[in-house]
Amino acid sequence: MDFASIRIIxxxxxxxxxxxxxxxxxxxxxxxxxxxxIKTSSATLAIGSTRTVALFxxxxxxxxxxxxxxxxxxxxxxxxxxxxxxxxxxIQEPTTMPWGNRSLLVRDPDGNLVNFFRRAxxxxxxxxxxxx
Numbered sequence: 001m002d003f004a005s006i007r008i009i010x011x012x013x014x015x016x017x018x019x020x021x022x023x024x025x026x027x028x029x030x031x032x033x034x035x036x037x038i039k040t041s042s043a044t045l046a047i048g049s050t051r052t053v054a055l056f057x058x059x060x061x062x063x064x065x066x067x068x069x070x071x072x073x074x075x076x077x078x079x080x081x082x083x084x085x086x087x088x089x090x091i092q093e094p095t096t097m098p099w100g101n102r103s104l105l106v107r108d109p110d111g112n113l114v115n116f117f118r119r120a121x122x123x124x125x126x127x128x129x130x131x132x
């Protein structure tokens with residue numbers, strides 16, 4: 001089994017895809033006006049409109065309702081991402097965490113929590129500490 005993607009359901013695919021394009025520097029790939037993907041070398045972030053939910057199971061997902069998932073991007077320059085993301089809700093300014101990662105926490109336009117981080121110390125880069 002392979003992990004394929006995380007999908008965000010939104011009422012405005014273009015707005016959300018634009019945010020993630022700006023944040024990652026990766027152009028979205030569009031299948032239709034209702035579906036776009038941000039494909040990085042290690043993961044895919046899929047963005048689907050509310051109209052796509054009915055194709056799976058009507059009412060099973062709703063936009064702007066997440067309060068339990070953090071979408072994370074490993075980046076080279078956390079402070080540079082922070083400078084580039086003007087006009088977004090910043091939850092935590094760039095901070096070096098106790099485990100050694102440099103981290104920026106923001107909310108995307110739909111309110112999803114997004115962590116942009118880099119492993120700032122050799123201990124944080126250890127394979128025994130993935131995702132921290």
